[in-house]
Amino acid sequence: MSDNQERSALTEAVYYILLALHNPMHGYGIMQFIREISKERLNLGAGTLYGALNTLMEKGWIRAVENEWDSRKKEYEITERGKQVVQNELLRLQELLDNGSRIVREDKK
Amino acid sequence: MKHTIHKVMVNYEKEEKWLNEMGAIGMNFIHYTWCTYLFEEGKPGEYIYRIELLKNNARHPESVAYIRFMEELGIECVSTCLSWVYFKKKAADGPFDLFSDYDSKIAHYSRVSKFSAVGFVIVAFWGVYNVILPFVLPGNVISSLNLILGIMDLILAAALAPTYFSYRGKMKKLKADRQLRE
Numbered sequence: 001m002s003d004n005q006e007r008s009a010l011t012e013a014v015y016y017i018l019l020a021l022h023n024p025m026h027g028y029g030i031m032q033f034i035r036e037i038s039k040e041r042l043n044l045g046a047g048t049l050y051g052a053l054n055t056l057m058e059k060g061w062i063r064a065v066e067n068e069w070d071s072r073k074k075e076y077e078i079t080e081r082g083k084q085v086v087q088n089e090l091l092r093l094q095e096l097l098d099n100g101s102r103i104v105r106e107d108k109k
Numbered sequence: 110m111k112h113t114i115h116k117v118m119v120n121y122e123k124e125e126k127w128l129n130e131m132g133a134i135g136m137n138f139i140h141y142t143w144c145t146y147l148f149e150e151g152k153p154g155e156y157i158y159r160i161e162l163l164k165n166n167a168r169h170p171e172s173v174a175y176i177r178f179m180e181e182l183g184i185e186c187v188s189t190c191l192s193w194v195y196f197k198k199k200a201a202d203g204p205f206d207l208f209s210d211y212d213s214k215i216a217h218y219s220r221v222s223k224f225s226a227v228g229f230v231i232v233a234f235w236g237v238y239n240v241i242l243p244f245v246l247p248g249n250v251i252s253s254l255n256l257i258l259g260i261m262d263l264i265l266a267a268a269l270a271p272t273y274f275s276y277r278g279k280m281k282k283l284k285a286d287r288q289l290r291e
Contacts, residue, residue: 013210045207047161047208
């Protein structure tokens, strides 16, 4: 994957999954986290979550963690690479927000 | 108490809607095999039902892993048929959708439209073949049976065609929206 694509926008689902996995979590936890943090605006589809988790693992942005107590439930956590992706996304979102509010503010004057 | 309903459904979205309507009046869907739906009386509106066409047969290891993941989310696999899987989740546990972004919705419509296209070709071919056969081999019991079978296949094909176009239309709309929104 090229650097260019690496810097393009994340989907809302991927962005929130990466945020959720700053603490190790299993699938159910991720869905609950996203519902709560988005104030119930975003309800992640179960199939969408499954596809996103597999793609993120393939890319090495998240990894599965061994669960000592319950090996049936798979837990995931973000990797250093994933954290870097989130940092880049925050910069991109900040730029969008700054430019948007500046231009809209000027327009109102 | 259990109830059996025989019904031919060619559009999975209508089928899903019907199962949820049945659930709303306390008829909980519990099993499907070839046009036969089994229901059990229960609490009205206890479950939300969703139907998905998987990439592989439901017994394929990838499908098994997927169904297991769903169970971790509190989603039960009610029944499977070929690559189709029927899920249910307790309505009290909040909303239940399988796909929430454009890409996964489009991928699913693409799968179901291919499935209905293949189904259409098979039943249409089989229908025409069976309707023509009685005229080639006239005057026996087998030929009139062929005629009935053929007509049934053609009716099925006639139902599958609009289903295919309905999926394609929704897929096209989602693709157009994806140009503008995430």
